[in-house]
Amino acid sequence: MKNVTIVGLGLIGGSFALALKKTGLAEKLIGVDTNTNHQIEALELGIVDEIDNLKEAVLRSDLVVLAIPINAAQKVLPEILDYIPTETIVMDMGSTKAGICERVKNHPNRKNFVATHPIAGTENSGPKAAFAELFLNKVSIICDPEESAPSAVKKVKKIYQNLWTNVSMMTAEAHDEHIAYVSHLSHITSFALGQTVLNIEKNEKAIFDMAGSGFESTVRLAKSSPDMWTPIFIQNRENLLNAIDAYEEQIKNMRRMIEEANPENIHQYLSNTNDIRRILNKK
Amino acid sequence: MKNVTIVGLGLIGGSFALALKKTGLAEKLIGVDTNTNHQIEALELGIVDEIDNLKEAVLRSDLVVLAIPINAAQKVLPEILDYIPTETIVMDMGSTKAGICERVKNHPNRKNFVATHPIAGTENSGPKAAFAELFLNKVSIICDPEESAPSAVKKVKKIYQNLWTNVSMMTAEAHDEHIAYVSHLSHITSFALGQTVLNIEKNEKAIFDMAGSGFESTVRLAKSSPDMWTPIFIQNRENLLNAIDAYEEQIKNMRRMIEEANPENIHQYLSNTNDIRRILNKK
Numbered sequence: 001m002k003n004v005t006i007v008g009l010g011l012i013g014g015s016f017a018l019a020l021k022k023t024g025l026a027e028k029l030i031g032v033d034t035n036t037n038h039q040i041e042a043l044e045l046g047i048v049d050e051i052d053n054l055k056e057a058v059l060r061s062d063l064v065v066l067a068i069p070i071n072a073a074q075k076v077l078p079e080i081l082d083y084i085p086t087e088t089i090v091m092d093m094g095s096t097k098a099g100i101c102e103r104v105k106n107h108p109n110r111k112n113f114v115a116t117h118p119i120a121g122t123e124n125s126g127p128k129a130a131f132a133e134l135f136l137n138k139v140s141i142i143c144d145p146e147e148s149a150p151s152a153v154k155k156v157k158k159i160y161q162n163l164w165t166n167v168s169m170m171t172a173e174a175h176d177e178h179i180a181y182v183s184h185l186s187h188i189t190s191f192a193l194g195q196t197v198l199n200i201e202k203n204e205k206a207i208f209d210m211a212g213s214g215f216e217s218t219v220r221l222a223k224s225s226p227d228m229w230t231p232i233f234i235q236n237r238e239n240l241l242n243a244i245d246a247y248e249e250q251i252k253n254m255r256r257m258i259e260e261a262n263p264e265n266i267h268q269y270l271s272n273t274n275d276i277r278r279i280l281n282k283k
Numbered sequence: 284m285k286n287v288t289i290v291g292l293g294l295i296g297g298s299f300a301l302a303l304k305k306t307g308l309a310e311k312l313i314g315v316d317t318n319t320n321h322q323i324e325a326l327e328l329g330i331v332d333e334i335d336n337l338k339e340a341v342l343r344s345d346l347v348v349l350a351i352p353i354n355a356a357q358k359v360l361p362e363i364l365d366y367i368p369t370e371t372i373v374m375d376m377g378s379t380k381a382g383i384c385e386r387v388k389n390h391p392n393r394k395n396f397v398a399t400h401p402i403a404g405t406e407n408s409g410p411k412a413a414f415a416e417l418f419l420n421k422v423s424i425i426c427d428p429e430e431s432a433p434s435a436v437k438k439v440k441k442i443y444q445n446l447w448t449n450v451s452m453m454t455a456e457a458h459d460e461h462i463a464y465v466s467h468l469s470h471i472t473s474f475a476l477g478q479t480v481l482n483i484e485k486n487e488k489a490i491f492d493m494a495g496s497g498f499e500s501t502v503r504l505a506k507s508s509p510d511m512w513t514p515i516f517i518q519n520r521e522n523l524l525n526a527i528d529a530y531e532e533q534i535k536n537m538r539r540m541i542e543e544a545n546p547e548n549i550h551q552y553l554s555n556t557n558d559i560r561r562i563l564n565k566k
Contacts, residue, residue, distance in 0.1 A: 119495040123560075139492060168492060175493075181483050182494040186501040189472050191552070192533035194559040199529065200464050201562070208562045209422060209451060210458075211465040212402040216563060217500050218469040223560045226553035234544045244538050246482065250475035251534065255527050261517045269474070270509035276477040277406075277506040279484070279491045280499060 005030045005057040005064045007076070009042040010225075011122060012093050013067025014130025017047045019163045022132045030057045041127040058084060063159075066092040071231040074103045081109040089152045091116050095179065095228075096235040097143040097172035111149040114156045115172060117141045118165060119183065123223035135165045143172040180239035185247060187221045187229060188240070194222030284308060288340040288347045290315045290359070292325040293508075294405060295376050296350025297413025300330045302446045305415045313340045324410040338366060346372050346442075353377040354514035357386045364392040372435045374399050378462065378511075379518045380426040380455035394432040397439045398455060400424045401448060402466065406506035418448045426455040463522035468530060470504045470512060471523070477505030 004026040006013045020026040031048030033039050039051045058064050058080055066073045073092050080090055081104060091114040092100055101115050120138040122129060140160045145153045157167045170178075197219070201207050233240060257265050287309040289296045303309040314331030316322050322334045341347050341363055349356045356375050363373055364387060374397040375383055384398050403421040405412060423443045428436045440450045453461075480502070484490050516523060540548050 119493055121495065121497065123497075138495065141493065168489075178487060178490050178493050181480050182490055182498045185479070186476065186498045188534070188537055189476050190501055191556045192530060192537055193469065193472050194556040195533045195536075195552070196468070196526070196530045197464050198556065198558060198562075199533075204461060206451075207461050207465055210402055210424070210461050211563070212404065212421065214404065214406075214504050215465045215469045217503050218473055219559055219563075220500050221497050222556045223563075224553070224557075226550045226557065229553055230546050230550045233541050233549055234546060237541055237544055240541060241538065243479070244534065244541070247475060247479045248531070248534060248538075250478045250482075251471070251527065251531060253478075254471055254475055255524065255531075258516050258520055258523060258527070261520055263513050263517060266516055267509045267513045269478070270507070270512055273474045273477040273481065273505045274507075274509065275481060276502055279481075280494070280502075280506075 001025060001062040002027045003030055003061045004028070005032060005052075005061040006048060007032045007054065007064065007066050008068035008072075009033045009038045009047060009127050009130075010067065011125050011129040011134070012118070012120075013065060014042060014045075014047045014127045015120075015132065015134035016065055016067060016093070016118075017042075018130055018132035019135055020159075021046075023162050025159060025162055026063075030061065032057050038127050045127055045130070047127055047130060054080070055083060058088065058090075061088055063155075064088060064090040066090065066094070069228050069231050070094040070096055070099065070235055074100050077113065078104055078107060081107045081112060084109055084112050088112060089114060089155060091156050093118055095183065095232045097141075097175045099235045101144050101147065101172040105147070110147055112152065114145075114148045114152050115143040116156060116160075117143070117175065117179070118160070119179075120165075123220050125225040125228065135160070135163045138165050140165045140167050141175050142167060142169050143175050145169050176236050177239045180236055180243040184232060184236055184240050185243040187224060188233075188244060189247065190219055190221035194219045284345040285310045286313055286344040287311070288313045288315060288335075288344040289331060290337065290347065290349050291351035291355075292316045292321045292330060292410050292413075293350065294408050294412040294417070295401070295403075296348060297325060297328075297330045297410045298403075298415065298417035299348055299350060299376070300325075301413055301415035302418055303442075304329075306445050308442060308445055309346075313344065315340050321410050328410055328413070330410055330413060337363070341367060341371065341373075344371055346374070346438075349373065349375040349377070352511050352514050353379055353382065353518055357383050360396065361387055361390060364390045364395060367392055367395050371395060372397060372438060374439050376401055378466065378515045380424075380458045382518045384427050384430065384455040388430070393430055395435065397428075397431045397435050398426040399439060399443075400426070400458065400462070401443070402462075403448075406503050408508040408511065418443070418446045421448050423448045423450050424458050425450060425452050426458050428452050459519050460522045463519055463526040467515060467519055467523050468526040470507060471516075471527060472530065473502055473504035473507075477502045
């Protein structure tokens with residue numbers, strides 16, 4: 001590709017830009033960001049070659065990548081499709097997919113759009129958090145591929161594969177339902193854990209001195225960006241509430257077992273759950 | 284020290300033995316374990332120099348280290364104190380401290396015992412999981428130090444410091460109350476999350492293909508040993524139920540906010556919880 005525009009120069013967009021550079025997939029990276037500090041940082045860090053405004057950038061690009069919070073992406077995508085050149089592809093990288101697909105489903109240029117979700121990230125944000133290897137050996141989902149031009153889907157799939165990212169296809173609805181359990185729910189459990197211990201800390205200043213690597217691991221996602229996660233939680237509300245209900249049920253189960261203090265029951269529950277090891281090792 | 288006996292050749296005991304060897308703090312490591320496979324593995328891996336039965340080992344040791352599940356430690360400690368040589372120290376490494384201190388509080392040789400909890404571990408278990416660096420830059424708690432001989436406390440503190448482990452002192456009650464929040468609760472949240480997703484997986488085989496590093500981080504502790512964690516949950520039941528109640532309150536808060544879908548409220552909650560970053564970075 002000659003020109004690629006990255007809209008949103010944070011962790012995800014910045015890392016994608018760096019990976020495209022590293023693999024020689026793009027000749028020139030054009031950055032678009034409403035945050036002036038992020039523009040400057042992205043140039044300084046060599047994430048993009050130049051900064052432009054959205055429309056000018058789109059008009060001279062082969063590929064446009066939306067890596068901004070999902071509410072912003074849903075606002076800007078229909079506008080981009082209004083003036084997108086015939087051969088240009090626009091892809092998003094948001095963590096919910098039904099909303100954005102619904103938003104443009106009747107747009108005459110819907111075929112130029114490919115809905116994707118690379119399942120990769122860290123708890124950090126901004127251009128400084130970006131690194132080229134973020135997508136290595138991760139999975140990216142392409143949703144509702146039949147709504148996009150076959151050549152566009154093929155191209156986006158090939159880009160991900162060139163970044164050593166495995167690609168799966170599914171409907172936007174299936175994506176949002178599944179991701180509620182294996183990503184969005186994890187963020188809920190981490191934020192709730194962080195808030196619980198912060199509340200206790202008000203009276204017990206020394207408590208964090210006792211926090212070990214296990215606590216850090218389970219609470220890590222509570223450092224995640226509120227700008228990114230607020231719209232995700234709201235958009236995927238319906239699936240997420242189901243996931244939270246199922247989770248609360250398990251917390252209640254454990255609470256009851258601990259109250260009853262029956263070692264056989266607790267041991268059995270923990271042993272059953274150890275099965276997660278088998279499944280994660282398969283990946 | 285000439286001879287050190289390690290009772291329990293798993294992750295914790297094995298790692299402690301390897302660290303004592305690496306730093307030259309012990310001339311000979313004697314292993315005690317009821318599991319014959321663990322005995323053989325520990326010898327093969329060079330974790331201990333020989334295997335012996337408990338009483339013979341204790342009678343010729345300067346230090347005895349209990350690194351077995353807390354219910355087993357509470358059973359064996361009074362017996363060891365019955366025949367422990369005058370100058371020998373016995374320390375435990377269990378994750379709850381009030382129970383074991385209560386168990387031996389009136390024993391005539393209570394002063395030979397030092398109650399400790401090194402806040403270190405991984406989700407793995409057994410001799411093969413052991414590594415010398417486990418305790419490096421971690422924190423170890425010594426509980427109720429005034430109940431032990433001052434020379435014994437001094438010696439145990441010095442050993443931990445030689446392993447580059449920071450030492451804090453507190454009462455067994457304070458330890459158990461705090462650790463419920465920053466360690467035991469994290470295990471509850473992980474096991475509940477693991478169980479929730481395993482239940483969904485029964486119908487949705489592909490769901491784990493979509494699990495990213497965030498899910499793996501929050502669910503990691505669900506791989507932990509049921510033998511170790513069942514007695515911890517039961518022994519620290521009272522504190523842990525309080526911690527679970529506080530946590531359930533936060534899950535309910537998040538659930539309600541998501542149901543109401545007010546972005547300002549959610550954003551505020553997530554931003555407040557980001558404060559965990561400041562605290563963990565201080566460590």
